[in-house]
Amino acid sequence: MKIDSQKCVGCGRCQHYCTMGAIYFRQTMGKVHAAVNEEECVDCGVCERAKVCPVDALYQPIHDWPRSIRGTFSNPLAEHKETKVPGRGTEEMKTNDVTGRYRPGFVGLAVEMGRPGTGAKMPEIEKVVMALAALGVEFETKNPLTSLIVDRKTGKMHPEAMNEKVLSAIIEMLIPLDQVPRVLQAVKKVAAEINTVFSVDLTSRADENGLSPGALLAAEHGYKISINGKTNLGLGRPLAREV
Ligand code: SF4
Ligand code: SF4
Numbered sequence: 162m163k164i165d166s167q168k169c170v171g172c173g174r175c176q177h178y179c180t181m182g183a184i185y186f187r188q189t190m191g192k193v194h195a196a197v198n199e200e201e202c203v204d205c206g207v208c209e210r211a212k213v214c215p216v217d218a219l220y221q222p223i224h225d226w227p228r229s230i231r232g233t234f235s236n237p238l239a240e241h242k243e244t245k246v247p248g249r250g251t252e253e254m255k256t257n258d259v260t261g262r263y264r265p266g267f268v269g270l271a272v273e274m275g276r277p278g279t280g281a282k283m284p285e286i287e288k289v290v291m292a293l294a295a296l297g298v299e300f301e302t303k304n305p306l307t308s309l310i311v312d313r314k315t316g317k318m319h320p321e322a323m324n325e326k327v328l329s330a331i332i333e334m335l336i337p338l339d340q341v342p343r344v345l346q347a348v349k350k351v352a353a354e355i356n357t358v359f360s361v362d363l364t365s366r367a368d369e370n371g372l373s374p375g376a377l378l379a380a381e382h383g384y385k386i387s388i389n390g391k392t393n394l395g396l397g398r399p400l401a402r403e404v
Contacts (some may be wrong), residue, residue: 162197162204168218169194175208175219180278181328184208203280203328204232227321230283234305235328241305268341268375269364272348274357275329281357282326283309283318289359290332291316292351296344301333331362338365338374345382360387 162183164175171193176184183202184195195218209219224232233239263269272289275281286306293300294316300307309319336344341363348361361384363375376386 162202162206162208162219162221164195164197165218165220166192166194166196168216170216170218171195172215174213174215175211178208178211178213180207181205181280201280201326202231203235203326204228205235205328206232206238227319227325230309230322230325231327234330235280241308262335263364263366265366266338267335267365268338268378269333269335269362270341270344270375271331271333271362271364272359273329273331273362274355274359275327276358276360279358280326280328281330281359283323285355285357286327286330286332287316287318287323288355289348289351290318292347293332293334293344296340296347298334298336298340298344301335304331304333306330306332338378341375341378342382345379345384349383 164184166189171186173186173195175195179202181201181203183198185198186193187196188194204221204224206221208214209221221232223229233241272293274286274289290300290306290310294310294312294314300310300313307313309322311317311319334344345361352359361379363373363379365373365375368374376390380386
């Protein structure tokens with residue numbers, strides 16, 4: 162995001178909308194105006210979409226790769242060229258029930274980095290990806306972040322992406338239920354080495370007692386279960402092709 166310093170009247174309204182703290186004020190030729198710290202800005206577009214600027218001073222330039230990564234991972238209206246899926250996860254990750262991918266005995270596991278309101282730099286994301294790759298997990302191919310992993314065996318990510326920061330990114334995989342404990346342990350271990358926030362998402366079909374096998378395992382391994390987890394009643398299931 163950029164701010165036209167000629168237009169800006171320094172009212173400060175846009176600053177309240179930036180969770181990255183990227184908007185600051187400076188003085189040019191005696192005039193106080195807002196500016197954007199481009200290192201911290203994730204090109205989410207929230208400040209502009211809020212439409213609070215009285216003089217229309219905010220504008221989003223079109224960025225080339227690799228800077229373009231910021232917008233595609235942070236602006237919900239942007240489309241990922243690799244997957245054609247807007248947002249951060251795969252389609253089923255978001256709706257929970259369109260492909261039939263989450264079958265009994267398997268758990269969709271994701272590490273959602275940078276939310277709420279903190280952001281994640283690529284080297285931090287890479288640390289988690291590498292810790293998971295060391296366990297031999299298979300990363301979800303239709304996930305936008307997977308397209309940035311250049312070596313799926315080691316989890317090494319694209320070197321040109323390493324200076325980028327995103328509002329959030331989802332590392333996503335499908336794993337057998339019995340592998341869940343070691344993955345959860347690995348995530349806990351790497352948590353001490355990363356400098357941002359994250360949450361772990363577990364998607365599984367309810368068992369015959371209506372309980373979530375993934376949630377039960379997470380609680381067993383010391384993870385606090387969020388009360389705002391989603392329950393999908395399976396209304397889309399008849400449309401899904403079971404795999
Ligand atoms: S685009 Fe997003 S991160 Fe950048 S200045 Fe605006 S609100 Fe902040
Ligand atoms: S809302 Fe517009 S005029 Fe006010 S500080 Fe932000 S860019 Fe400047």
